[in-house]
Amino acid sequence: MRVVVTAGFDGSRSALIVAETARARGHEVLVLVATPFRVARVKSLIRQGGWHALKDAAGRLMRPTARSGSADLDALLPSGTSVLPESLAAWALALGVEHHSVGSLNEPGVVELVRAWGADLLLYNGGGILRAPLLSALNGPVLNAHAGPLPEIRGMNAVEWSVLLGEPTTVTIHQIDEGIDTGRVWKQIPVPIEPGDTIERLRARAVRCGVAGLLEALRARESGELAFESARPARGRQCFVLAPALRELLARRLESHA
Amino acid sequence: MQVVTNHAHSDTRLPSRRLEATDCYAGRARELGAWIKTSLRPDGGSSAYYMPGYGWVDAYPETTGYLIPTLLELDRRFPGEGYGAYAERAGEWLLAIQSGEGWWPAGRWPQRETKPSLFNSGQILTGMVSLFDETREQKWIDAAARASTWMASRVDDTGAWPGGDYSATRMPSYYAHAAAPMLRVWEKTKDQPVHDAAVAVLETIAGRRQPNGAFADAGFREGSAAPTHTVAYTLWGFLDAADAVRASCWRDVARPGIDVLVRRAELSGGSLPGSYDEAWKKGTSTVCLTGNVQLALCFLEVDRHEPDLRLVNAAAKLVDFVCDARVPGLSAAVPGSWPLWGPYMRFRFPNWSAKYACDAIFALMDRLESELTFS
Numbered sequence: 001m002r003v004v005v006t007a008g009f010d011g012s013r014s015a016l017i018v019a020e021t022a023r024a025r026g027h028e029v030l031v032l033v034a035t036p037f038r039v040a041r042v043k044s045l046i047r048q049g050g051w052h053a054l055k056d057a058a059g060r061l062m063r064p065t066a067r068s069g070s071a072d073l074d075a076l077l078p079s080g081t082s083v084l085p086e087s088l089a090a091w092a093l094a095l096g097v098e099h100h101s102v103g104s105l106n107e108p109g110v111v112e113l114v115r116a117w118g119a120d121l122l123l124y125n126g127g128g129i130l131r132a133p134l135l136s137a138l139n140g141p142v143l144n145a146h147a148g149p150l151p152e153i154r155g156m157n158a159v160e161w162s163v164l165l166g167e168p169t170t171v172t173i174h175q176i177d178e179g180i181d182t183g184r185v186w187k188q189i190p191v192p193i194e195p196g197d198t199i200e201r202l203r204a205r206a207v208r209c210g211v212a213g214l215l216e217a218l219r220a221r222e223s224g225e226l227a228f229e230s231a232r233p234a235r236g237r238q239c240f241v242l243a244p245a246l247r248e249l250l251a252r253r254l255e256s257h258a
Numbered sequence: 259m260q261v262v263t264n265h266a267h268s269d270t271r272l273p274s275r276r277l278e279a280t281d282c283y284a285g286r287a288r289e290l291g292a293w294i295k296t297s298l299r300p301d302g303g304s305s306a307y308y309m310p311g312y313g314w315v316d317a318y319p320e321t322t323g324y325l326i327p328t329l330l331e332l333d334r335r336f337p338g339e340g341y342g343a344y345a346e347r348a349g350e351w352l353l354a355i356q357s358g359e360g361w362w363p364a365g366r367w368p369q370r371e372t373k374p375s376l377f378n379s380g381q382i383l384t385g386m387v388s389l390f391d392e393t394r395e396q397k398w399i400d401a402a403a404r405a406s407t408w409m410a411s412r413v414d415d416t417g418a419w420p421g422g423d424y425s426a427t428r429m430p431s432y433y434a435h436a437a438a439p440m441l442r443v444w445e446k447t448k449d450q451p452v453h454d455a456a457v458a459v460l461e462t463i464a465g466r467r468q469p470n471g472a473f474a475d476a477g478f479r480e481g482s483a484a485p486t487h488t489v490a491y492t493l494w495g496f497l498d499a500a501d502a503v504r505a506s507c508w509r510d511v512a513r514p515g516i517d518v519l520v521r522r523a524e525l526s527g528g529s530l531p532g533s534y535d536e537a538w539k540k541g542t543s544t545v546c547l548t549g550n551v552q553l554a555l556c557f558l559e560v561d562r563h564e565p566d567l568r569l570v571n572a573a574a575k576l577v578d579f580v581c582d583a584r585v586p587g588l589s590a591a592v593p594g595s596w597p598l599w600g601p602y603m604r605f606r607f608p609n610w611s612a613k614y615a616c617d618a619i620f621a622l623m624d625r626l627e628s629e630l631t632f633s
Contacts, residue, residue: 240525240568241527243578244279246570246574248279252277252630
């Protein structure tokens with residue numbers, strides 16, 4: 001199979017693990033990294049979360065890799081995998097894998113690249129909202145690991161909103177379509193809340209479940225068992241980044257799980 | 259202004275200890291209250307706005323009227339600081355300038371030539387009803403009854419007030435915010451003609467709602483983008499009417515527009531563009547701060563009936579933006595626009611911006627605290 005793996009930044013550990021697993025399983029891999037430093041993306045980040053959000057995002061990028069719980073993520077790799085480099089670019093260079101750093105995954109040049117390459121599957125690990133031209137450039141599904149139950153919790157900060165709205169914390173593996181988290185669902189994976197969990201720990205656990213889910217979907221696609229549920233209509237309002245007061249409420253709610 | 263208390267979340271409420279966020283909000287409200295006090299004149303009226311280099315201008319009957327419930331709420335939250343007395347003095351001043359027919363005048367006070375104002379009279383009803391609820395003194399509801407009877411008498415056969423305060427022929431949609439207080443008076447007096455007149459106006463305005471949720475003619479000038487201040491007036495009129503007559507159908511009129519604005523508030527991170535046309539195209543990139551907090555109140559009012567923390571999230575972002583929009587040297591005040599040179603009340607600090615900021619902060623605090631239990 002020809003598998004595209006996307007990422008929102010070059011140090012994405014989860015994207016690296018998905019890409020390496022796909023490669024190790026004998027698939028051809030194309031890596032597309034949407035640079036985080038576009039003006040539009042920075043503006044959007046500031047609008048959503050203020051200057052603090054920009055500072056936080058920059059902090060995450062400046063760390064050697066965005067590795068919260070990377071040991072947990074690395075445990076998902078096939079046994080015998082050598083130590084992986086810090087970045088997708090370094091990994092791709094070492095292994096001769098095609099890697100592109102782009103301004104936007106929706107650029108016409110990227111769409112044409114994906115179409116010409118003959119992609120059978122896209123495993124999404126970040127890089128912004130995908131538009132119709134890219135979605136239709138593939139010969140197969142575009143899959144995402146959404147950190148919340150669908151169709152109940154759509155949008156951003158999904159694992160956080162699941163806790164706040166009293167929904168079961170869940171990762172949903174689903175197709176990406178033109179809506180916001182409206183694509184057909186393949187699988188829902190429970191994400192347990194553990195005593196002492198902070199927002200960060202819970203998010204990290206959801207990321208791990210998401211990566212595991214995408215890898216399971218890859219294997220299902222290999223064996224022709226990737227079957228999706230019928231589309232269900234979107235429910236409820238879209239979720240967005242938590243305001244500080246709601247974030248504090250969430251932290252208090254997690255404390256009460258102790 | 260309704261205090262938000264009606265939330266049954268017994269399954270998810272959290273143990274004790276106030277949120278730091280609500281303490282911050284309370285501090286900001288206290289600053290706003292102190293600022294509002296500086297607007298109050300010896301005769302009881304509240305000045306319309308503050309201008310740097312000039313100070314507070316003349317009193318404004320309209321906004322003095324709807325400031326009263328905020329003063330009463332400040333008195334409840336910060337007892338012993340005299341806000342209750344200020345509220346009654348404001349009420350007495352309004353009684354003194356009410357016309358024999360029952361209307362209150364347009365514009366600021368004093369004025370060389372008084373002109374009746376439908377819209378302004380409607381805003382003052384809110385203050386009169388609040389004082390009646392607080393004190394049970396008949397004079398307040400009598401004044402409100404006289405005004406609302408006069409307002410009812412001006413509604414024509416089409417269910418409209420034919421001339422507004424800024425136009426001889428046109429009733430803007432934000433006059434929903436004048437009709438709804440009439441229903442609050444009706445709640446007390448059961449004066450059916452007042453009720454029927456208010457409902458007729460609301461039905462006329464409801465008929466102007468577009469499929470996309472926007473209301474035609476919601477701005478100050480026909481054909482121009484409506485500031486979020488008057489968009490919120492329009493929406494709140496229906497929400498308030500729904501509560502007054504216990505009819506959710508009025509809330510349903512406002513809901514589509516509110517859903518659009520919730521999303522816009524989130525996508526903008528709280529820096530909501532300050533005006534929109536009927537296609538929801540923004541008319542400015544500057545923020546109408548008054549509109550921000552008024553819309554936060556609208557979101558929280560919908561949440562009060564259909565609890566959804568996503569509405570609270572959007573409201574919090576609008577409130578936080580206003581709380582953070584501070585001018586050095588005048589940091590307690592809320593300007594009309596942000597940046598200051600925005601078109602809404604350019605370089606001025608309206609008394610009503612502070613009023614609505616207070617109201618929104620209190621509603622938000624109550625809502626957040628409803629998620630907690632206190633031992």
